Amino acid sequence: MTATNDRVPGAPKVLMVDDRRENLVALAAILQGLPVEPVTAASGEEALKRLLVDDFAVILLDAQMPGMDGFETAAHIKQRERTRHVPIIFLTAVDRDAHLAFRGYAAGAVDYLTKPFDPWALRAKVSVFVDLWTKNRQLSEQAATAARYAALAATVEEALGHLDQGSPEKAAAVLRSVG
Amino acid sequence: MDSALLTLLADALGRVQQGDFQVRIPQATASDQEEEGVIDRFNQVVEQLGRRNQDLIRIAQIVGREGELTERLPINDYPGEWAGGVQAVNSLIDDLGRPTTEIARVIVAVADGDLSQKMALEIDGQPMRGEFLRIGRTVNTMVDQLSSFADEVTRVAREVGTEGKLGGQAKVTGVSGTWRDLTYNVNFMASNLTAQVRNIASVATAVAKGDLSQKITIDAQGEILELKSTMNTMVDQLSSFGDEVTRVAREVGSEGKLGGQAQVRGVSGTWKDLTENVNQLASTLTTQLRAIARVSTAVTRGDLTQRITVAAQGEVAELKDNINQMIVTLRETTKKNAEQDWLNSNMARVSGLLQGQRDLNEVCRMIMDEVTPLVDAQVGAFFLQQEGQDGTVRLRLTGSYGYVPEGYSVDFAPGEGLVGQAVAARRTIRITQTPPGYLTVRSGLGSAPPADVVVLPVLFEGQPLGVIEFGSLSTFSELHLTFLDRLVATIGVALNTIRANQRTEELLSQSQRLALELQEQSGEMSRTNLELEEKAALLSEQNRNIEIKNQEIEMARLGLEEKAQQLALASQYKSEFLANMSHELRTPLNSLLLLARLLADNTERNLSEKQIEFARTIHNAGSDLLSLIDDILDLSKIEAGRMDVEASNVELSEISEYVERAFRPQAEEKGLKLRVDTIGETMPMVYTDAQRLQQILRNLLSNAVKFTDSGSVTLTIGNAAPAEPFGVPTLDSAAKVVAFAVHDTGIGVPAEKLSLIFDEFQQADGTTSRKYGGTGLGLSISRKLAQLLGGTILVESTLNEGSTFTLYLPDVLPGLPANRPAQFATRPAPLQGMPVTRPNPAILRPVSRPEPVQTPSTRRLDGACVLIVDDDVRNVFALTSALELHGMTVLYADNGAEGVRLTTEHPEVDIVLMDAMMPDMDGNETTQAIRRMPEFADLPIVFLTAKAMPGDREKAIAAGASDYITKPVDLDDLLELMAGWVQ
């Protein structure tokens, strides 16, 4: 759907949503150098479509967009189990309207930046969430490995039991099932 | 039969052959009965032959000799072959007889003098031929010539003989022989006769015309010759007689030699009598003419007393009577003329006297003096009609002649006396027998009653003007009476003219008097009028001025109203425009600032100092622009009434912290002291919009720092002294007023500029912007924000010493104004013609239970892979989360083609949920595409579609759909249905 500028293979993905192309370019520029794969969407609808297909470490969401705006998009994201925990940073120009920020937070934003914002602040925030994501990923991978080891140990245990009971065929079968 | 008979027969036949029809064979010769029959038959035949021969002879005799053309052979007596012969004979007679009859008919007619008959050249439709035709033509030619000859001769005879047209000649053409001779003779006779008659006629004509010198000269014979000599003798005698009579007539008639006598010699009888008669006539004529001449001479001399007394008869007697009558008439006419002359000359004279008269009394007197003697009257009186004051009409004696008044005023009313009567009846009255004592004509020597009195009314156009009375001792002559009649008419005209003139003069003088009076009056009036007019003009001028003023005012008012409306509208538009524009400007600026900042930071460490400087300049300029836009945005928001105010409890300690944080670095950079003081024991608290409050203070403080080069900037926060009224209701009615005073030791503001600096884009002087930057919006926004918060900003300043800008706020933000202008939409409304997203019902019914409930079917679906093909991502997202909750993996395609691709790429797909309606490739087409691949023949494809139209389901099934469910989908139903399809 959209091209990303510097694809880092296997890197965590950042979804950037803004109806203005130049803003997407600026966001990509800000994230340049971070170990992330930026993915852009020009509308709320497109963001949802991307989310149906991919997992993302963080979402940068423009609040004001024609059609489905940032708040509605966030609401959809928050309703889906698989995406509800993806951190959303709202970016908005309508800073003076305090209730917009409130709406943003209410919609589940982890952060709310008003334009013009400090690019370094955004970069720092994104990298924090990306780190978090990576950590989580590692954590779950470790958990999975641990579980695998545990299962293996159990299987080995079971095989040993069979051997103990003098049925080596059964033991072999059990071991084979694990691969 | 024996030979004897045969011999007999042969002999008899031989005689028959030679024409002897008398031969018979005697019966006695017959030897038997048979022979008897033969003889009998032979005899009969011969007899018959003889009889028929007789018939032919007879018919020839009758027809040929006797001319009986009607005779025919009796056809009935001839049987067999005979009939043909008889027919031929009869028709021969016919053919010969008919032309003969025709010729006879014509000849008979000619003989009878009928030349109009002609021979028909055909008989019974058969044209004549041969000799007959020739004869027919000849006869007809003959008849023609005869007829033509007869016609010509008849014509000439008629012309010459009967009608007297001489000179006629017969013209008969194509005749010869005797006929030509005959014609020539007729013509010769006709021309002879013509010549003789013409000669006699010419002589007779000459005689009749009085030419007695002509003689008949033509050759004539017989009777005509006799006539010729008689005529010539007559002409001779006539000529001689004529000469004599002419001579006498010339002498007596022309030359006036009366007494001449005709001497005609050698005449006798009648001619002699005639001559004597002429002489008698001449002498009588002479006598009569001499008598007439005598009388005529007397008349010529003027003697009208003569009469012609000579005896005369006939024409001369008539002449005599006529002359005598003429003399009488002449006499009468002369008398009449004399009378007429008298009448005319006297009328003319009196009329002349009347002309130019102006005085009625004078006229009456003059008439009396002139007319009375003229008509041989001895007494005259003139009564003038006069109208009294009371309107009564009287006839008053105005002039008289020879009249001796009786001593009382003589006047009459109309109808009174004869004078009154004459007026009333408008008729002349004449009295020839006057009663004694009626009137007396008196002279110095004696007196006598008049014999005749005439009373005449003087009228004009039927209206009486007066009466004239004349009395005479003798009777008035007709002439005098006529004169008087005519005179009174003239007098009437004259009197009327005088009266009219008098009336005109009166009127004239009256009108002149009136005019004079009027002139006097109008002089006065015009003076007052003039004054009035002036006043009116002045008044109307004033009125008009007022009117104009009013109109001007009205127009000005209208103009103002319109301007105001336009202004309101314009400012609304402006604000709206600015609000939109600022937003539009701001948005791209954000990314520009971001990128410039990134560049300026030179993270890649690959930019030169210059480039970094550029990037920084871009960033700074962009930031300035952004803040300007923000200001404009604020201003326009305030003006458009769209600035939201959200009140909260604001700790003033927070404010001072903010100020410290924001302005300390700047102040220190400029070497200024910055202080925040709080008056009073405790830090006051306000319930207001913290953001706006900050914004105002930020502006005031940044100005203070900006316009101060040395010294200090102080913010003092405290309760305002309760004594001063602000003239701002929200402040005056507030329980407490908090004051935020920003004091500096800067350049100050000239007093006259103090009110100006709060206006938009206004700075104290033209150089400010150059020296200090800024646009002059800060204060106007601040003041407007302060108003929004129910407060105000006041300023005190001394040039070159410093300024104090104080913000006063009520401690509690008052309620928002009731009539805030309606908010304007920031986003433009969708343009017309833009596609409107079709109303697509939600896929899922709102889920009341957030937690998924495990059922056998959901358990079956756990771990299944589902492909959703649908373009409406909102719905799909919701459905996906639901399916994922039940342990399903969801693949998604937003269009048909993508769906087909994903199907082929993911063989693990257990079931497809297909939206029926999609742009481009719809559900049916996509399904058909999938079904075309054999490996997916059994892949369950469930259709999701909006309210089913009849036939939709059938179409979907036909396209290859496995099942069908209607949106919005009940999740449980869907899971149940899906479980049915997933193994």
Ligand SMILES: Nc1ncnc2c1ncn2[C@@H]1O[C@H](COP(=O)(O)OP(=O)(O)OP(=O)(O)O)[C@@H](O)[C@H]1O
């Ligand atoms: N503290 C002050 N001392 C002297 N002059 C002042 C001070 N504050 C304001 N002024 C005068 O009032 C003008 C209007 O001030 P304002 O804040 O509206 O505009 P600005 O500061 O010039 O520009 P901006 O605020 O839009 O950047 C200033 O230009 C300056 O001339």
Ligand SMILES: [Mg+2]
């Ligand atoms: Mg300012």
